[in-house]
Amino acid sequence: MSQHRRRAPEKNVKQRALIIGIAVVVFGVGLGLWASGEDGGPVGSAGLQPGESASAASPPAASQGRAPSPTPTRSYALSRTPRTIPAVRAHTPARGPGWRPAGGRRVVVSDGELADEGRLIAGELGLTYAGEKDDVRTGDVRLALNDDEGANPESYTMTVRGGRVTISGPADAGVFYGTRTLKQEVRGGGTAPEGVVRDQPAKPVRGLMLDIARKHFTAGWIEDRVRELGDLKFNQLGLHFSDDQGFRIQSDSHPEIVSQQHLTKAQVRKIVDLAADRHITVVPEIDSPGHLGAVIDAHPELQLRNAQGGAPRGAIDISKAASADIVDDLLNEYADLFPGSQWHLGGDEYLALMVSDPEASYPQLAAAARDEYGSGATVADLTTGWLNDRADTVRAHDRTMRAWNDGFFRGTSVQPAKDLRVAYWTGKEIGARKPAEYLSAGRRVINYNDEYLYYVLGQPQTFVYPTGQRIYEQWTPRVLRGTVAVPARYDGQILGGSFAVWCDLANSQTQDQVAAGIRMPLRATVQKLWDPGRPALSWGEFRALAARLG
Numbered sequence: 001m002s003q004h005r006r007r008a009p010e011k012n013v014k015q016r017a018l019i020i021g022i023a024v025v026v027f028g029v030g031l032g033l034w035a036s037g038e039d040g041g042p043v044g045s046a047g048l049q050p051g052e053s054a055s056a057a058s059p060p061a062a063s064q065g066r067a068p069s070p071t072p073t074r075s076y077a078l079s080r081t082p083r084t085i086p087a088v089r090a091h092t093p094a095r096g097p098g099w100r101p102a103g104g105r106r107v108v109v110s111d112g113e114l115a116d117e118g119r120l121i122a123g124e125l126g127l128t129y130a131g132e133k134d135d136v137r138t139g140d141v142r143l144a145l146n147d148d149e150g151a152n153p154e155s156y157t158m159t160v161r162g163g164r165v166t167i168s169g170p171a172d173a174g175v176f177y178g179t180r181t182l183k184q185e186v187r188g189g190g191t192a193p194e195g196v197v198r199d200q201p202a203k204p205v206r207g208l209m210l211d212i213a214r215k216h217f218t219a220g221w222i223e224d225r226v227r228e229l230g231d232l233k234f235n236q237l238g239l240h241f242s243d244d245q246g247f248r249i250q251s252d253s254h255p256e257i258v259s260q261q262h263l264t265k266a267q268v269r270k271i272v273d274l275a276a277d278r279h280i281t282v283v284p285e286i287d288s289p290g291h292l293g294a295v296i297d298a299h300p301e302l303q304l305r306n307a308q309g310g311a312p313r314g315a316i317d318i319s320k321a322a323s324a325d326i327v328d329d330l331l332n333e334y335a336d337l338f339p340g341s342q343w344h345l346g347g348d349e350y351l352a353l354m355v356s357d358p359e360a361s362y363p364q365l366a367a368a369a370r371d372e373y374g375s376g377a378t379v380a381d382l383t384t385g386w387l388n389d390r391a392d393t394v395r396a397h398d399r400t401m402r403a404w405n406d407g408f409f410r411g412t413s414v415q416p417a418k419d420l421r422v423a424y425w426t427g428k429e430i431g432a433r434k435p436a437e438y439l440s441a442g443r444r445v446i447n448y449n450d451e452y453l454y455y456v457l458g459q460p461q462t463f464v465y466p467t468g469q470r471i472y473e474q475w476t477p478r479v480l481r482g483t484v485a486v487p488a489r490y491d492g493q494i495l496g497g498s499f500a501v502w503c504d505l506a507n508s509q510t511q512d513q514v515a516a517g518i519r520m521p522l523r524a525t526v527q528k529l530w531d532p533g534r535p536a537l538s539w540g541e542f543r544a545l546a547a548r549l550g
Contacts, residue, residue, distance in 0.1 A: 079193035083545050084184040085523050086233060086530035087537075088199045096194035099139075099165050101125040101186060108133040110144035114175055116277055118143050121179040125186060138163040141182070143175050154235070155200035158182065160192050173279045174200070177233050184231070188549050201233065202532040203477055205446050205496030207283070208522065209238030213294070214245040215457070215503035216261040221511045222271055230278030232526045237275055238283040238344060238498060242330075244293025244314040245506070249337075253329045256298040268337055276340075284338045287346025288327050289386055292316045295326060302326070304352060306361045312351035318386045319368035328393045335397040343399040344423065347387050347407020352379055354430055373414055380409040384416055391417045402446060405429075405438065421495070425450050427481040435480040439490040447477050447497035453525065455518055458505025468520030469539045476528055499525045520546060 079098065081091040107122040108130045109115060115131070122129035127141065146157075146168045153171035156178035167178035181199065185192040208229055210217065229237060241248045246259040249268055263271075272282050293314040296303050302323050304315040316323045335343075352362050358379035359366040369382035391401055402421040406429035422438045425448040438445055447453070452475040456463040477494050478485040486494075499522055501514060509517065523546050527535060535542065 076194070079195045082181065082185045082193055082197065083188055083537075084181050085542075085546060085549060086201075086527045087535065088181060088197045089531060090198045091193075092196040092198075093193075094161065094195040096161065097163070098191040098193045099141075099160050099163065100191045101127055102139060104128065105139035105141070106130040106133070106137060107141045107143070110142065114143045114145065114172055117172060117176045117179055120277070121183065124183055136164070141165045142167070143179070144168040145172070145175070146170055152200045154204070155198075156181075158192075158197040158199075160194050160196075165192060173235075176230075176279050180231055180233055184549050188545070201530045203494070203496035203529045205236060205498070206234045206526055206529045207236030207238055207446075207496070207498030208234060208518075209240060209283075209285075209448070209498050209500040211240045211243070211501055211503045212248050212263075213241050213243035213291075213503075215506035215511075216246070216248060216259070217511050219263055219267040219271060221515070223274055225515070226271065226275050226278060226280060228522070229280055230275075232523060233530060234522075234526055235279055236281050236283055236342065236498065238285060238500075240285045240287065240344075242286045242294060243291045247294035249334070251330065251333060253333045254295075254298070254326060257295050259294060265337055272338065272340075281340035281342050282338055283340065283342040283344055284334055285344035285346055286327065286330055286334065287344075287348065288390060289316050289318045289323070289383065290314050290348060290350040291346060292327075295330075299326065304362070304365075307363055315351045317364070318382060319364045324386070324389060327390060331390065331393045332397075335394070335399070341398075341400055343394045343397075343401050345387060345390055345394065345401055345403045345407075345420070348404035348425075349406065349429075350383055353383060353409070377413060380412045381414040383407075384409060384412050384414040387420075388414070388417050391420060395419075405435075406432075408433075408438065410437075421446060423448055423498075424480045425454070425500075435486050436490070439486060439493050442493075444493050444495055445480065446495050447480050448500055449475070449480055449482075449497070451482055452479070453497065453499045453521075454502060455500065455514075455521065456502045456504050457514070458508035460504050465517060466521050468522075468524035468543070471521055472524035472527065472535065472539055472542060475525075476532075496529050497525065 076095040076097060078093040078095055080093065082088060103126070105127050107118045107127050109118045109132055112132055119129045121141065142164065144166065148170045151170040152174070154173045154177060156167060156169035156174035158178045158181060159166045165182060167175055167182065169175045169178060177199070181197060182192055208225065210222070210225070212222070226237060246261070247257045248259055248262045250262060250265045251258050275282050291314045296314070296316060302316050302320060303311050304317040305311050318324070352358055352365055355361045362379060365379045365382055369377040369379055372385060373381050387403060387407055394401055400421070401419065402423045403416070405422050405424045406426060408416050408422065410431055410433055422443045422445045424435055424438070424445050426432070427434065435445065450463070452466055452471050454463060455466055459465060474483065476485060477497050478488070478491060480486055480494070499518065501518060520543065524542075527542070537545065
């Protein structure tokens, strides 16, 4: 073979050059498409971080002493659905870096009435609250009201795009819930993922009820629960503050009934205001005509007595006008302290109706029933009339009322007021009626199912502490009694549910132990009230997420 290599024909050299050039162009176009966003523009400003210029990212080729060459554009995978509790209902993924908080970034609002929501999320994420602004800056979190008439007022849309976050909704409640999602995204992963979240709750009632009558809880502890509930998108806090063991809120009309350990009205106002900031309605309950032992202790003349002189605990004598007077005094007094739209009348476990023959056992009640409602009237009629009269007192304050299901009686000539909602908790009472009886009569129902949602201190009788796993895997809002769901046709009448803490054996746990014990049950409950579908996460994954979110 010759020592000299043969030169390629000039034609072949030109063809190779042409092929290489075409390949470079095609590859460059492909790379540009691969790295482009949904709108056709480069994702993440051609892969630059916010505030980074093109020159800083890639110095001119001439200054590097070499020939110019294509600079690859950074690409992003499609974002993943954010992990939150409760889970968001819908997320449209997108390509991009997402958003994370940084010093100097702003929270701005398009509507002045969102100032409270703006200040709260700014403080939580270490941002600057800048108020109402029309200008647009990279890194902004913008809160806005939209004109989506007829939309669920608790719904919201959160868009993460172009280095900014926009949270909008038809009302401030929905915008607030959007800020809770953003807070959890940042807490869970540091970054809010690119894309659009569209979210709303399945049920309008999502509550926690606290028995602060049998056990005194400090104002600070209750405030901590309010903050926890707000972050989890609960919207009601029930306070059962009157029972046989105590009356726990300061009273000006009847100071003689108040327990030594109690909340002042100033403390309650602070709790109510904090709850309002978190879009939580505080639902007070002065239970009657049973569970009034603390009132009766100060007014023994109002104690109900049977034919043998026995005094059933906590039962007030509803045949006496003075009994109605003192309860109405309290209802009217506390209507000013609790300005929310909801009220719980109680009505459960009146011991006069928990005997085999109420008329024979309590002849004074039977006589009062006949005097009021006619010769055939019963003690159950008189008790129903009592509940209706208390409803009249509260209705004058423009409240929506509920009562425990065992305060509604079968076969009475006096019917409970049609606007009373049923707080369904048990099927163990005498003459118990299945949930379908209330639903088929058109009643609207709130689920307090004692099989799943009752946390009873000391676990008396047959109660056991509920677990988050059991709620998460088995319970739904349609499971009103026991473990069996009512037919799907009634779903619209079931307004939601409430987890309940009862303090029957008050010293069985400290308030910190209660907070720890209800932590996962609360999270499981709100997941099932917010999203009607089967949870996407296993219980183990859900529990791990809760630990990560704090």
